[in-house]
Amino acid sequence: MIHKSILLLFLSIFSNIANACLNDDITIDTQFATARIGHCEQINDKHIQLTLLPENTPINNSPWFGFKISAKEQKQVKISIKADGGKMRYRPKVFKDNTWHLIPFEKHDKDISFSVNLSSEPLWISAQESLNSLAYHHWAKAHAQKSFLNHDIIGWSIEHRPIFKLESRAKSNQWLILVGRQHPPEVTGALAMLTFVDHVFSDTAIAKTFRKRFNILVVPNINPDGVYHGYWRHNVAGKDLNRDWKTAMQPEVASVVKYLDGLVENGGEIKYAVDFHSTYKDIFYTIPEDYLSHNHTLTNDWLDKLEKTLPEFEVRRKAGQNPNRGVFKQFIADKYKVHAVTYEMGDNTDRALIDKAAIEAAETLMSTLLSKQKQ
Ligand SMILES: [Zn+2]
Numbered sequence: 001m002i003h004k005s006i007l008l009l010f011l012s013i014f015s016n017i018a019n020a021c022l023n024d025d026i027t028i029d030t031q032f033a034t035a036r037i038g039h040c041e042q043i044n045d046k047h048i049q050l051t052l053l054p055e056n057t058p059i060n061n062s063p064w065f066g067f068k069i070s071a072k073e074q075k076q077v078k079i080s081i082k083a084d085g086g087k088m089r090y091r092p093k094v095f096k097d098n099t100w101h102l103i104p105f106e107k108h109d110k111d112i113s114f115s116v117n118l119s120s121e122p123l124w125i126s127a128q129e130s131l132n133s134l135a136y137h138h139w140a141k142a143h144a145q146k147s148f149l150n151h152d153i154i155g156w157s158i159e160h161r162p163i164f165k166l167e168s169r170a171k172s173n174q175w176l177i178l179v180g181r182q183h184p185p186e187v188t189g190a191l192a193m194l195t196f197v198d199h200v201f202s203d204t205a206i207a208k209t210f211r212k213r214f215n216i217l218v219v220p221n222i223n224p225d226g227v228y229h230g231y232w233r234h235n236v237a238g239k240d241l242n243r244d245w246k247t248a249m250q251p252e253v254a255s256v257v258k259y260l261d262g263l264v265e266n267g268g269e270i271k272y273a274v275d276f277h278s279t280y281k282d283i284f285y286t287i288p289e290d291y292l293s294h295n296h297t298l299t300n301d302w303l304d305k306l307e308k309t310l311p312e313f314e315v316r317r318k319a320g321q322n323p324n325r326g327v328f329k330q331f332i333a334d335k336y337k338v339h340a341v342t343y344e345m346g347d348n349t350d351r352a353l354i355d356k357a358a359i360e361a362a363e364t365l366m367s368t369l370l371s372k373q374k375q
Contacts, residue, residue: 022048026077029068029122033132034184036230037067038084046076052083055231056238061086062185064230066126071118079125080113088112090127090185090347100129128187128347133161133228136221139194140166143201148211154219155255158236161224163255168201168216175215175263176200176369177273177340179256179328182241183233184226186278188345188354193220193276195358196343200366210366213373215268217259222252242275245331246324257331264336272298272369273332273340278347281316282357285342287333288319295372299339305364306357313357 022028022042030037038053052063063083071077081088087110092103094116103125105114116123124130144151148168155163178200180193197218200207221227225236234240239250248254260270272295284303289296300317307315323334332340343361345354 025072026118027070027122029070030066032066032068033134033228034126034130034230035066035068036064038065043080047078047080050079050081052081052086054084054086055226055229055234057085059086060183060233060240062089062183062232063087064090064127064185064232065092066124066130066230068122068124069116069118070120070122072120074117074119076115076117078113078115080111082111086110093126093129095124095126095130100126128185129191131187131190131227133221133224136164140164140220143197146201149201154259155251157223157225157252158250159225159228161228163219163222163224163252165259166197166201166218166220168211170212170215172213172215173267173269174213174271174373175217175268176365177260177270177332178216178218178220178276179222179273180219180276181221181227182223182275182328183277184223184229184231185233186276188347188349188351189276189278189343190220191351192343192345192354192358192361195355196274196276196362199359199362204363206363206366206370210370213370214271215263217263219256219259222256225252242277242328243326245328246326270332270336271295271338272365273329273338274365275328275340275342277342277344279344281344281346282314282349283316283318283344285329285344286317286319287329287339287341288321291321292333292337292339294337295339298368298372299341301372302361302365302368305368306361309364310357310360313353313360 037050039051041049043049052065063086092105092114093100094103103114105112140151143149143166150167152165153162154165181190223235223241235250235252241250241253244250244253248257286299303315329340329342
């Protein structure tokens with residue numbers, strides 16, 4: 001344990017000296033949630049090279065970056081970014097006028113570069129929108145004003161950040177489970193989840209009917225440490241949480257498993273689950289229909305409806321199963337014998353379409369679950 005804490009101390013000191021690469025006139029700040037750069041080097045007074053470093057290896061190629069940069073004097077600076085052992089995946093964005101904007105950039109083989117105008121006012125640059133624990137907290141607090149919603153902590157991460165739930169209870173034993181943010185950089189999936197949940201907890205007629213018949217558990221941020229540190233994929237132990245569900249060795253996963261066990265011990269029946277992620281394109285990873293007989297067409301019935309309702313959104317599907325991999329949807333299928341889906345949004349999918357699709361996906365999933373219940 002001593003070795004580990006010394007290592008962590010060393011790493012935190014190391015991350016504080018990112019500025020050591022720069023001349024006095026430029027400052028890069030990485031002391032905030034979701035910030036991360038890795039190594040930096042000042043090529044000349046108008047060109048900075050960043051080399052992104054993952055939390056550990058081997059790792060999925062999702063090089064994250066987040067930093068605030070300023071200069072004593074106004075000047076234009078070129079920023080080049082490469083990823084150690086990988087290639088750049090995300091388009092750079094800047095936070096301006098309370099929203100995120102794409103920065104025009106050049107894509108080289110594995111690297112990107114772009115120019116920014118610096119001043120004493122720091123520019124916040126990020127791989128994707130920064131959606132940190134505080135943002136989740138505000139979002140959950142707003143929902144928790146509703147009398148039917150319970151906002152509570154179900155467990156803790158390794159660095160003692162809360163794993164929280166939003167939950168609504170029905171007069172039935174049926175449960176819909178919604179989880180997200182196992183992989184920190186997968187912000188588009190997280191954005192979809194927020195809108196999806198907003199709709200399930202809204203005042204629409206179908207949402208009200210649904211909440212009378214189904215209990216809903218929402219655990220939107222399973223990897224708060226990874227989100228805080230701007231990790232590419234893992235938790236602080238260097239583990240991929242979406243490969244941990246078979247054994248639940250990681251506290252973040254174990255807290256959700258324990259909570260689900262409690263629901264089932266008290267007579268709850270898990271009927272369906274959705275896990276929100278991001279990848280290169282919009283796609284739904286499903287459990288094969290013939291893998292489980294219970295409500296075996298539910299996922300495809302839902303996605304058929306979604307396809308019809310929203311023709312501009314391509315509903316790609318891929319069925320697959322692998323009982324030993326420790327993936328959430330597989331865990332739901334094997335433990336509770338019900339279908340589940342991994343809801344993946346493309347990294348670059350138009351944000352308005354993400355919202356639109358999430359609303360329709362919530363609407364059509366609720367109607368599909370309600371129609372199955374009547375049978
Ligand atoms: Zn993922």
